[in-house]
Amino acid sequence: MKLHQEISQSFFISLDAIYANKMRAVLTTLGIIIGVVTVSLMNMAIDGVSNSFIRSISVLGSDTLYIEKNGWLDFQLEWWKRRGRRDITLRQSRKFMELMGNQFLISPYVSHQICTVEYNSEKISGVFMEGAIAESAVINNFEFSQGRFYDNNEVEGERPVCILGNDTVEALFKHESPIGKRVKINGINYEVIGTLKERGTFMGFSMDNVIYLPITRMLNDFARHPNVGISVQIKDLTQVDELTEEIRGAMRRVRQIPPGEPDDFAINKQEVLLNTFNRVSGVIASVGLFITALSLFVGGIGVMNIMFVSVSERTKEIGLRKAIGARRRTILLQFLSESILICLIGGCIGILIACSLSPIVNHYIPASISIKTILFALVIAAFVGVISGYIPAWKAASMNPVDALRKE
Amino acid sequence: MTFRKRISLLIAEFHECTLMAVDAVVNHKLRSSLTLIGIMVGVFSIILVETAMYALEDFVGKNLVGLGANTAQIKKWPTFNFASPSSWEKYARRTDLDYKQFQKLQQRATLAKGISIDKCFTSATEVFSRYDFTNPDVSLYGITPQTFSARNIILEQGREITETDIRNRTHVCILGKDLASKLFPFSNALGEKVRCRSISYTVVGTLEKKGSLFDTGADNRIYIPLTTGMGYFGQRHNFDFLVESFSQDQMDETIYQVRGILRTLRGISPVEEDDFEIETNQSLIEQLQNLTLTIRIGIIIISSIALITAGIGIMNIMLVSVTERTREIGVRRAIGARKRQIMIQFIMEAVLLCQFGGIAGVILGIAGANLAMLFLSIPAAIPLNWVLIGLISCSLIGIIFGSYPALKAANLDPIQSLRHE
Structure with missing residues (x-):
């Protein structure tokens, strides 16, 4: 008999066997279902959390470098070595831009000063103020719902103009267009020239609760001794390392660091955050998957147990089949396909249940269903079927037909 | 039938059922061991997680504060304070626990073995000796005679620092282990001079290594008499008082007395609540456990899923066992066994399987968790209550999932089952 015929035949035999012992099959499948549900829910939660993190930091842009006084997540033990670093000044950033020429899009920025914004009788506090120059609109991919960004003439002229984030607009301007209106930022009048579309959150902070000013004006009015950061957008991602070195050299010149001295600034990338997150989440994910995989393991053992029972119950049948010419392979396939079938059915039902439960989980932690998770669960289920079915099937296949026939 | 006779009969019945169950388990070695592994893994996952959590919490609680078992701590700010801004304000409004209160408390608290202070004046200072100097990350502590104990x-x-040192504001110091070996790499530190913030101190003692995972700075400290430190860093500070009692039993009494004295000193009227926190190691660990309660419940649920799966496996195998032994059941019923006896026999079998698996799981779980803790160099722990919970829950699993097959066996019609092929 050909292999594919054997497979299809053993498939039907195992369907019969499952149908004949309904209660037993249901309970065995239940074990697999529970295992698959927990594993795939855990998988979904892990995926969801890391997806939402990656989405939130993608705002930083993988092609943008951020030159700041201190590194992100820089938990060096020798913190006292970083203690005396000088702030980066606006003048230094200008010098840096001169040195770099028109090679990249560069924008200095001063950020995260909390301010209050007033319009007529409306007042909101806790708004993040950020100062930059015209280029930052391109670097940050700003999309405008109304109006425009300030241009560099306005930056040079220190014009009192501002761009509002979505939340700020909604809080202050309920029934009118904000363009051309005057708002008071910490008591100083500014004219609204543009509003941004909704941008979501970044690591828990709303990015819509912001207000953008020309950096020169902001330094004049609010931040006399600023710590400026410089964002640099690199077009050519293949040359990140070389360009980073170039930027480092220019920055060292600007900061007048003698050769041999270490940098007194840091060049930050989105990658740093990603790497740290991946390290931490990897550990948590593997512990979580281990704990949930235990229940799948237990389910697999249940399948193996029942398959052993099934083999010993059908010893006579096996003997008969072998006596009339069934090969070892045929018997092996018969039992193997039974256990795989049980596990696959369990896997499918498990995935369905997990998918329908995922909105509930999503309520507490972000969970997302992906094809990857579904395939993973199916493969795992089939794998469990093979592993737990193989030993009983082998036992059945290697029976001596004479002994098997004689068995009471 | 007398009551006594009835009881002895019941015991005999129970005994017989157990023997039969053991027989059945032993006769099907492969089947039993597979079922057993299922339960073992289920219990293993619960015990593993719980032991790890228990050891971690114990460790964190003890090391975060570093209090001895007989010591309580009186503070203005609670150690774990994740409260709203309004309650922050409540703590901020409290007056400082100052040195005068400390002195009066020392005089009046008769039950306490000692009342002491350790005040971190600065956590970033350099220390010089004639051989070497340190990084600017040394902590300078002002202490009183009882602080070390x-x-x-x-x-x-x-x-140690003595009463005389406190009274005379002497310039002596005690060095932590790391500090001593850094400053005096080749010689004994005793009697040498060290300089810290341009002030020279004579070393009168060195400490044993303390070091731990969280408190990396524990051996990088210099201790001076509190009054000497107050001379340089200012007289007005908020101190944490350490109250040590003579024994664990006297702890409550001591705390009660100290609390009364402090309330009088700080002028709190009887209707008002305390304006200071009293914390012990135990209360801190409890607070920590409350904080992590949600996480713990989640973990318990996730880890007990495996146990439920194992329970389903048991039910399945018991059903098979009932079918296989239909004739045996029929014979037993025919010669006078009652339904109850058949039921007890099968439930007993399930519980027995679960117990074996449970014991193995508990042992493996504790061993596994403690092995993991060994890597983190955290002291081993055996959560006895969780061992008990693990064993009880696997008996429960046995009873719950064994009762349906047992019921099925008991309800078999003896005539039908005798005729069963």
């Missing part, structure tokens, strides 16, 4: 700090060489 309250904090479980052990002297390696020399003497």
Whole structure:
């Protein structure tokens, strides 16, 4: 008999066997279902959390470098070595831009000063103020719902103009267009020239609760001794390392660091955050998957147990089949396909249940269903079927037909 | 039938059922061991997680504060304070626990073995000796005579800070282990001079190594008499008082007395609540456990899923066992066994399987968790209550999932089952 015929035949035999012992099959499948549900829910939660993190930091842009006084997540033990670093000044950033020429899009920025914004009788506090120059609109991919960004003439002229984030607009301007209106930022009048579309959150902070000013004006009015950061957008991602070195050299010149001295600034990338997150989440994910995989393991053992029972119950049948010419392979396939079938059915039902439960989980932690998770669960289920079915099937296949026939 | 006779009959019945169950388990070695592994894994996952959590919490709680078992801590700010801004304000409004209150408390608290202070004046200072100097990350502590015993700090060489040092504001110091070996790499530190913030101190003692995972700075400290430190860093500080009692039993009484004295000193009227926190190691660990309660419940649920799966496996195998032994059941019923006896026999079998698996799981779980803790160099722990919970829950699993097959067996019609092929 050909292999594919054997497979299809053993498939039907195992369907019969499952149908004949309904209660037993249901309970065995239940074990697999529970295992698959927990594993795939855990998988979904892990995926969801890391997806939402990656989405939130993608705002930083993988092609943008951020030159700041201190590194992100820089938990060096020798913190006292970083203690005396000088702030980066606006003048230094200008010098840096001169040195770099028109090679990249560069924008200095001063950020995260909390301010209050007033319009007529409306007042909101806790708004993040950020100062930059015209280029930052391109670097940050700003999309405008109304109006425009300030241009560099306005930056040079220190014009009192501002761009509002979505939340700020909604809080202050309920029934009118904000363009051309005057708002008071910490008591100083500014004219609204543009509003941004909704941008979501970044690591828990709303990015819509912001207000953008020309950096020169902001330094004049609010931040006399600023710590400026410089964002640099690199077009050519293949040359990140070389360009980073170039930027480092220019920055060292600007900061007048003698050769041999270490940098007194840091060049930050989105990658740093990603790497740290991946390290931490990897550990948590593997512990979580281990704990949930235990229940799948237990389910697999249940399948193996029942398959052993099934083999010993059908010893006579096996003997008969072998006596009339069934090969070892045929018997092996018969039992193997039974256990795989049980596990696959369990896997499918498990995935369905997990998918329908995922909105509930999503309520507490972000969970997302992906094809990857579904395939993973199916493969795992089939794998469990093979592993737990193989030993009983082998036992059945290697029976001596004479002994098997004689068995009471 | 007398009551006594009835009881002895019941015991005999129970005994017989157990023997039969053991027989059945032993007769099907492969089947039993597979079922057993299922339960074992289920219990293993619960015990593993719980033991790990228990050891971690114990460790964190003890090391975060570093209090001895007989010591309580009186503070203005609670150690774990994740409260709203309004309650922050409540703590901020409290007056400082100052040195005057400390002195009066020392005089009046008769039950306490000692009342002491350790005040971190600065956590970033350099220390110089004639050989070497340190990074600017040394902590300078002002202490009183009883501090070391309250904090479980052990002297390696020399003497502690004495009452005379406090009274005379002497310029003596005690060095932590790392600090001593850094400053005096080749010689004994005792009697040498060290300089810290341009002030020279004579070393009178060095400490044993304390070091731990969280408190990396524990051996990088210099201790001076509190009054000397107050001379340089200012007289007005908020101190944490350490109250040490003579024994664990006297702890409550001591705390009660100290609380009364402090309330009088701080002028709190009887209707008002305390304006200071009293914390012990135990209360801190409890607070920590409350904080992590949600996480713990989640973990318990996730880890007990495996146990439920194992329970389903048991039910399945018991059903098979009932079918296989239909004739045996029929014979037993025919010669006078009652339904109850058949039921007890099968439930007993399930519970027995679960117990074996449970014991193995508990042992493996504790061993596994403690092995993991060994890597983190955290002291081993055996959560006895969880061992008990693990064993009880696997008996429960046995009873719950064994009762349906047992019921099925008991309800078999003896005539039908005798005829069963």
